[in-house]
Amino acid sequence: MKEITLNVNGENHRLEIEPHWTLLYVLREKLDLVGTKEGCNAGDCGACTVLIDGKAINSCLFLAVRSEGRRIVTIEGLAQNGKLHPVQQAFVDVGAVQCGFCTPGMVLRAVSLLAENPQPDATEIRQAISGNLCRCTGYVKIVQAIELAAQDVTTGSGVSDE
Amino acid sequence: MVRIEYVEAASSDEVLAALSQWGPDARLIAGGTDVLMDIRRGKYTPPVLIGITEIPELQGIRPTEGGLWIGAVTTHHAVTMSPLVLERYPVLASASGKVGSHQIRNVATIGGNICNAVPCADTAPALLALDAQAHVLGPEGKRVLPLDGFFAGPGRSVLARNELLLGFVLPDRLAGAGGSYHKHSWREALDIQMCGAAVVLTADPGDCRCLEARIALGTAGPVPRRADAAEAALKGAVVNEELASELGRIAAAEARPRTSARATEEYRREMIEVLVKRAILDALAHIKGARS
Numbered sequence: 001m002k003e004i005t006l007n008v009n010g011e012n013h014r015l016e017i018e019p020h021w022t023l024l025y026v027l028r029e030k031l032d033l034v035g036t037k038e039g040c041n042a043g044d045c046g047a048c049t050v051l052i053d054g055k056a057i058n059s060c061l062f063l064a065v066r067s068e069g070r071r072i073v074t075i076e077g078l079a080q081n082g083k084l085h086p087v088q089q090a091f092v093d094v095g096a097v098q099c100g101f102c103t104p105g106m107v108l109r110a111v112s113l114l115a116e117n118p119q120p121d122a123t124e125i126r127q128a129i130s131g132n133l134c135r136c137t138g139y140v141k142i143v144q145a146i147e148l149a150a151q152d153v154t155t156g157s158g159v160s161d162e
Numbered sequence: 163m164v165r166i167e168y169v170e171a172a173s174s175d176e177v178l179a180a181l182s183q184w185g186p187d188a189r190l191i192a193g194g195t196d197v198l199m200d201i202r203r204g205k206y207t208p209p210v211l212i213g214i215t216e217i218p219e220l221q222g223i224r225p226t227e228g229g230l231w232i233g234a235v236t237t238h239h240a241v242t243m244s245p246l247v248l249e250r251y252p253v254l255a256s257a258s259g260k261v262g263s264h265q266i267r268n269v270a271t272i273g274g275n276i277c278n279a280v281p282c283a284d285t286a287p288a289l290l291a292l293d294a295q296a297h298v299l300g301p302e303g304k305r306v307l308p309l310d311g312f313f314a315g316p317g318r319s320v321l322a323r324n325e326l327l328l329g330f331v332l333p334d335r336l337a338g339a340g341g342s343y344h345k346h347s348w349r350e351a352l353d354i355q356m357c358g359a360a361v362v363l364t365a366d367p368g369d370c371r372c373l374e375a376r377i378a379l380g381t382a383g384p385v386p387r388r389a390d391a392a393e394a395a396l397k398g399a400v401v402n403e404e405l406a407s408e409l410g411r412i413a414a415a416e417a418r419p420r421t422s423a424r425a426t427e428e429y430r431r432e433m434i435e436v437l438v439k440r441a442i443l444d445a446l447a448h449i450k451g452a453r454s
Contacts, residue, residue: 002168019168019211022198041202043195043266044352055239058265061195065168066213109264130351131263 004068009077023067024048024059035075035104046132049105050074056112075104087111090149098136106132110146118153167210177326184210186323192235193270196278233329234273253341257288260345263352273327279319286386287360288343290378292332300325313385339364342444344437356425357381359437361445370401382417389413401446410439
């Protein structure tokens, strides 16, 4: 076992881990942050997407040991003081959630997209989420939700997380 | 997954020391998107993974003697966003941008893509067409070898188990040359290529006579390879649509694709013809665009 400190959603966690454990495994099984989903476990579906230093990555293909000293944000860390993040609120308002399994990864990818490109067009949104598979919605509502969130960002209600 | 140790190397010397300490079954890990999948699928179980992404010597994109240095652990995302790459070698930015998904490109590295040495590596045709030189460090010291010749077979490179790829140098000579990479896959995103073609060419801006040409193919044989016959026919010729069609046919004839679950040999050959033609015409448009 190896002792590491992980900064997840602004909180430091001291953990004993095996060096080959993935970040996904540690988040779900050791920190009980089960909002991050295990879909394909092969980097194809994006359900396990989290942010590391603001960048979206597949946590199923990332070793926990390499996450030390970085800022990890999971879906549980987006809402602040009981208020949903603008991207989460947009998904609710538009009705972009069906079974919900892809939603955490989809929302986090959208948050990172809007940080890089605050006003993406529909094509850019579709390209951006091409690493996140959804088998329910047909993506139409998801794209609409991200467009709505982008409007919120430009009108100042703000995506604060980079 | 059985127990595997992890060592984070701080320098290339530490990598060599760890490789010597742990022996030939040790594995280097950069982005890890291929390595972790290989372990999960039981392809190998190394006693240790040696992390190399924190080594400054392997990082970064910067001008160097004779060309542009691209460190082995540079992520595909960093390659696609680099103003230096976009300005001088846009064909490479295009190829890196076609690897996996955004999430994969944020961690997967250009050195990993090449060392993994699969025939379908998206950056391989672009780097071959750009005459990339691989800088390698081993116990005997540094050596520089052309990427053409780096691949030894499917999943195998000429790197010894105790060697480390430091990065690539792209020659100044080809900075700003016309270039294009085309990839054919079932889906437009997050898919492995059925085949791919990269073209880099310089031409007289007046009569479009080709001065220097590189055509490289992906998934057109056991390793990514140059299309020698098509290159020879292109050099010195006036580039136009008729020639591009002919070069597509030549490249398809010299390609050695195979039938796999992804596509048949015959289909791949037909697509190589199409991709080479398109890539040449794009590269030509690039040259004409730069002139106007």
